[in-house]
Amino acid sequence: MVKIETMTIAGLRGVKEPMTLQFGGKSAIVYGDNGSGKSSLADALEWYYSDKIERLSCQEIGNNGIDALRNVRIDKNERAFMTLAMTDKSLNAEKEIIYKKDRLTAKFSNAAAEFQEYIKASQGENFIVRHDKLTKFVLDTKTDKLKSLSEIIGFSSVTAVRDTLKKAVNELGREVKNKGYENQIAQFQRSLLEYLGRNVPDDEKFIEAVREQLAPFGLGEAVKSVGDAPTALASLQASGDEKAIAVLAALEKIKGVTAGMDGKIDLLAADYQSYASQFAQLLADTGNIAKLALLDLLKAGAGVLTGGSYAEPKCPLCLQDKNLNDLQNELLGRIASLSELQGKLSKLEASRAKAKQSAASLRQTLAALLSDAVFKGEGEEKVFSELKKRLEDWAAGINPFEAETSKAVIDGAAPDASLALDKKALVEISGQCDERIQAIRAAEAGNARTAAHTNLSMAVKAYEQLTAMKKERDVIVEQQAALSKIYDAFVQRQKEGLEAFLAGFSNAIDEYYEYMNPGEPIKDLRIVPMTDDDELKGLAIEYQFNGQVLGAPLRCFSESHLNCFGLAFFLASVRAFNPRNGFIVLDDVISSFDSNHRTRFANLLIDKLKDYQIIALTHEKQWFEYFSKAVKGNPHWAVKNIYWDDNKGTYADEAHEDKRAKIETLLAAGKLEGLGNEMRVYLEQFLKEIAERLEVPVKFMFNDRNEDRMAPELLAALKARVDKKSKDDFAAAHGDLFNSLQRSNFIGNKGSHDSSYVPTRGDLNGLWDEIKSLENALYCSGCKQSIATRYASETEKKISCRCGALSYAWK
Structure with a gap:
C-alpha cells in the first residue's frame, strides 16, 4: 500500500505560503489550536483525490467547493497547489488550481496512465474522516445504512445490477400487460374464424383453410406454404x-387496438x-x-x-x-x-x-x-x-x-x-x-370471387399479425422467465455474499470497539441484513447489553460510545476496502470523547494499526500531549505542530532535517542575517530531545514554561548528567566539548537579539561546527538515533544508540 512521504501545500484554505510536512511514510500526531487551519490538510487531500470538498459543496459556494478552497488572500497570479511525494515515486504529482476563462479548475502534473488509474481507484476508497461524519452510519435509517455501506465497499455496483435485473423483470411483466397480447391474439383468431369459417391454430390449418377458399377457382393446389397465400390471392384477379x-x-385495426387496451x-x-x-x-x-x-x-x-x-x-x-x-x-x-x-x-x-x-x-x-x-x-x-x-x-x-x-x-x-x-x-x-x-x-356476398378475395385478403393480414404478435409475446415472456431465474439466483448469491462479508466486517468493528471499551456491558456489535421476501431492504445494528441482544444504539450508547462505534466502523472499512492507499486522515475526531476513550483510542491507533500511516489532526492539548509521550522514540511515529500567523496563514514547524539544510544553505551563501537565531533554535530543539532521551534532570518550572528552556540551561544540565555518568569515557572521546559549545553559544544568543555585536561568518561557522560535533557525539550515523537510557545496560555499565554502534560507559 502506498503512503505519503512529503506533503507541500500553498494557497489552499488557510495555507497562504508554501508549507511542507515531512512524513517519510510515518504516522503523525499533528497539533494545532482552533483556528490554526490544520483542517486545511484534510481539505487539500480530499480535493487532491476526489476533485471536491464535500463539506464545502453547497449551493452558496458551488463548483464542488473548489471556489472556497483557494486562499482568498493570495493574488490571482499566485499559485495554489498541493504536491504529494509518495512511497511509490511513480505516483508523485502536483495538483494546481488554475483559472480557465475566469473559472477555477484543476490539473495534475502527472499525466501517466498508471497515475490516472491510481487516482480513479482512490476515489473509491475512504481514508478521511471528520468528527461530524463519525456517527452518520450509526444514526442513519436502515435503508441509508445499506446505501452508505454499499458505497464504501463497492457493493452499490452489485446492488445496482440486482436493481437493474429486478427492474427488467418487472418492466417485461408490465409490457406484457401493457400491450394486451392475449386480447389482441384472441381478436385476430376471431377475425380468422370470421373470414375463413374455421379455427386456424397453426400454419398447417391456415394453409388448409386457404386452399378450401381457393378450390372453387382452381387455385387451391398452388398454396403449399403460408408464403404462397398472397401469390394465390393475386391470381383471383378480383376487382372493385x-x-x-x-x-x-x-x-379490424380499431377492434384490435381497443381489445389490446384492456391490459393498459x-x-x-x-x-x-x-x-x-x-x-x-x-x-x-x-x-x-x-x-x-x-x-x-x-x-x-x-x-x-x-x-x-x-x-x-x-x-x-x-x-x-x-x-x-x-x-x-x-x-x-x-x-x-x-x-x-x-x-x-x-x-x-x-x-x-x-x-x-x-x-x-x-x-x-x-x-x-x-x-x-x-x-x-x-x-x-x-x-x-x-x-x-x-x-x-x-x-x-x-x-x-x-x-x-x-x-x-x-x-x-x-x-x-x-x-x-x-x-x-x-x-x-x-x-x-x-x-x-x-x-x-x-x-x-353476391359475387363469389370478390367475396373470396376480400375474405382471404383479410385472413392473410390477420394471420400475419397473429403470427407476429405471438412471436413478440413469446420473446418477451421467454426473456422475463430467463431474467427471473437469473434474478432469483443473483439475489440468493448476493444475500450469501453479504452475510459472509458482514460477519467478518462486524468482527473487525467489535474488535476495535471493545479495545476502546474493555469490560463494559455493550459488546458483540453486529451489522445484520434486513430482508423482505428474500429481498435485501436495509441494514441494522445489533449488540449485546448485559447479555441481552438489542438494536437501536441510541437506547444504550452514550455520545462517547456512539463515537467509538463510528471510529470502529471507519477503521474496519479502511482495513477491508482500501487496497491502494495505506494512509488515514483523522480530522479532530476526538472532540466528544471522554478522557478514558481518548487514551484508549490513541493506544488503538498505535497498537492495532501499525501497518497504516495515520495522520491524526487535533486541537485537544491534553490528548496531544498524551499521544506525543506515547509515541516518543517510536520510529513509526512523528509529532508535528501547526500554527497560525496573520501574514503567512497556516504554517508548520520545520523538520529537524529541514532546519539543518536551511542553515547550511545560508552559511554557504554567506547570508548571515538572522542566522545566529536559526542556530540557537536548532540547538535548543536538539538539546530538548537529547535531554529527554538521557533523562536529564532540570529545574522544575510550572506549566508550559518547561517548553521555553534556553540552550545555556539545557547545556549545563546535560553536561552535569554526562559528567556524572560518563565523564572519563565521553571526555576522552570529545574533550571539553560542552564548555566550548557553551562559550560559542554566546554568538547565537547575541546574533538573535538586538545587539551591537555582529557575528562574522567565521564566528557562525565555528558555532555550527561545534553544534554538529555535539550531534555526532550523541547521535549514531547508522541507525540515526541518539544514545538513550532505554538502551542502557546495567550489567555492562554502558549506554548506546538503538543499533549499539555508538556507546559510552555509563555508571
Whole structure:
C-alpha cells in the first residue's frame, strides 16, 4: 500500500505560503489550536483525490467547493497547489488550481496512465474522516445504512445490477400487460374464424383453410406454404373490392387496438390505486410534511451538538435552558422520524410517476389510432367520424387520472379512489365496428370471387399479425422467465455474499470497539441484513447489553460510545476496502470523547494499526500531549505542530532535517542575517530531545514554561548528567566539548537579539561546527538515533544508540 512521504501545500484554505510536512511514510500526531487551519490538510487531500470538498459543496459556494478552497488572500497570479511525494515515486504529482476563462479548475502534473488509474481507484476508497461524519452510519435509517455501506465497499455496483435485473423483470411483466397480447391474439383468431369459417391454430390449418377458399377457382393446389397465400390471392384477379378491404382493415385495426387496451386499463387501475393508497396514508402526516423543510436545519443542529464545539446548556436556536444530551436525543429522534417520512414521500413520487406513465400510455395509443388516415377519408366518413367521436369521448375519461396524479399531499385533499375507465364503452365501439364489417361482407356476398378475395385478403393480414404478435409475446415472456431465474439466483448469491462479508466486517468493528471499551456491558456489535421476501431492504445494528441482544444504539450508547462505534466502523472499512492507499486522515475526531476513550483510542491507533500511516489532526492539548509521550522514540511515529500567523496563514514547524539544510544553505551563501537565531533554535530543539532521551534532570518550572528552556540551561544540565555518568569515557572521546559549545553559544544568543555585536561568518561557522560535533557525539550515523537510557545496560555499565554502534560507559 502506498503512503505519503512529503506533503507541500500553498494557497489552499488557510495555507497562504508554501508549507511542507515531512512524513517519510510515518504516522503523525499533528497539533494545532482552533483556528490554526490544520483542517486545511484534510481539505487539500480530499480535493487532491476526489476533485471536491464535500463539506464545502453547497449551493452558496458551488463548483464542488473548489471556489472556497483557494486562499482568498493570495493574488490571482499566485499559485495554489498541493504536491504529494509518495512511497511509490511513480505516483508523485502536483495538483494546481488554475483559472480557465475566469473559472477555477484543476490539473495534475502527472499525466501517466498508471497515475490516472491510481487516482480513479482512490476515489473509491475512504481514508478521511471528520468528527461530524463519525456517527452518520450509526444514526442513519436502515435503508441509508445499506446505501452508505454499499458505497464504501463497492457493493452499490452489485446492488445496482440486482436493481437493474429486478427492474427488467418487472418492466417485461408490465409490457406484457401493457400491450394486451392475449386480447389482441384472441381478436385476430376471431377475425380468422370470421373470414375463413374455421379455427386456424397453426400454419398447417391456415394453409388448409386457404386452399378450401381457393378450390372453387382452381387455385387451391398452388398454396403449399403460408408464403404462397398472397401469390394465390393475386391470381383471383378480383376487382372493385380494394376500397372495401381498406375499410375492413381499418375497422379490424380499431377492434384490435381497443381489445389490446384492456391490459393498459388494468395497469392504470393498479398503478393509480397504489398511488391513491399511499397518498391517503401520508395525509395523516401533512403537519410533519410541512416540517420536512427543517430536516437540513435539524441535521445541522445535531452536528453542532455532536461536534462538541457548543457546550452551553441552552438550545442554540431559542436559547432556552436545555440539557444538551436531552436536546441531542430529541433532535436525533425528529431527524429519524422525518427521514422515514421523506422515504415514504419518495415512494409516493415513484408511484405517482408510474400512474402518470400508464395514463400517458393509454392516451398515446388512442392518439396513434385516431391519427390513421381513415378518420380523414371520404366515402366511409360517417362511420369513422362516429367512431372517432366515441373514442375521443372515451379518452376524456383519462383526464381525471392525470388531474388526480398531480395533487400535492401538503394540500390535504385525497385523490378520488373511485376513478375507473369504462371498458363497456370499448366493447360497444368494437361492436359498432362488427356491424359495419358484416354490412360490407353482406354487400359482397353476391359475387363469389370478390367475396373470396376480400375474405382471404383479410385472413392473410390477420394471420400475419397473429403470427407476429405471438412471436413478440413469446420473446418477451421467454426473456422475463430467463431474467427471473437469473434474478432469483443473483439475489440468493448476493444475500450469501453479504452475510459472509458482514460477519467478518462486524468482527473487525467489535474488535476495535471493545479495545476502546474493555469490560463494559455493550459488546458483540453486529451489522445484520434486513430482508423482505428474500429481498435485501436495509441494514441494522445489533449488540449485546448485559447479555441481552438489542438494536437501536441510541437506547444504550452514550455520545462517547456512539463515537467509538463510528471510529470502529471507519477503521474496519479502511482495513477491508482500501487496497491502494495505506494512509488515514483523522480530522479532530476526538472532540466528544471522554478522557478514558481518548487514551484508549490513541493506544488503538498505535497498537492495532501499525501497518497504516495515520495522520491524526487535533486541537485537544491534553490528548496531544498524551499521544506525543506515547509515541516518543517510536520510529513509526512523528509529532508535528501547526500554527497560525496573520501574514503567512497556516504554517508548520520545520523538520529537524529541514532546519539543518536551511542553515547550511545560508552559511554557504554567506547570508548571515538572522542566522545566529536559526542556530540557537536548532540547538535548543536538539538539546530538548537529547535531554529527554538521557533523562536529564532540570529545574522544575510550572506549566508550559518547561517548553521555553534556553540552550545555556539545557547545556549545563546535560553536561552535569554526562559528567556524572560518563565523564572519563565521553571526555576522552570529545574533550571539553560542552564548555566550548557553551562559550560559542554566546554568538547565537547575541546574533538573535538586538545587539551591537555582529557575528562574522567565521564566528557562525565555528558555532555550527561545534553544534554538529555535539550531534555526532550523541547521535549514531547508522541507525540515526541518539544514545538513550532505554538502551542502557546495567550489567555492562554502558549506554548506546538503538543499533549499539555508538556507546559510552555509563555508571
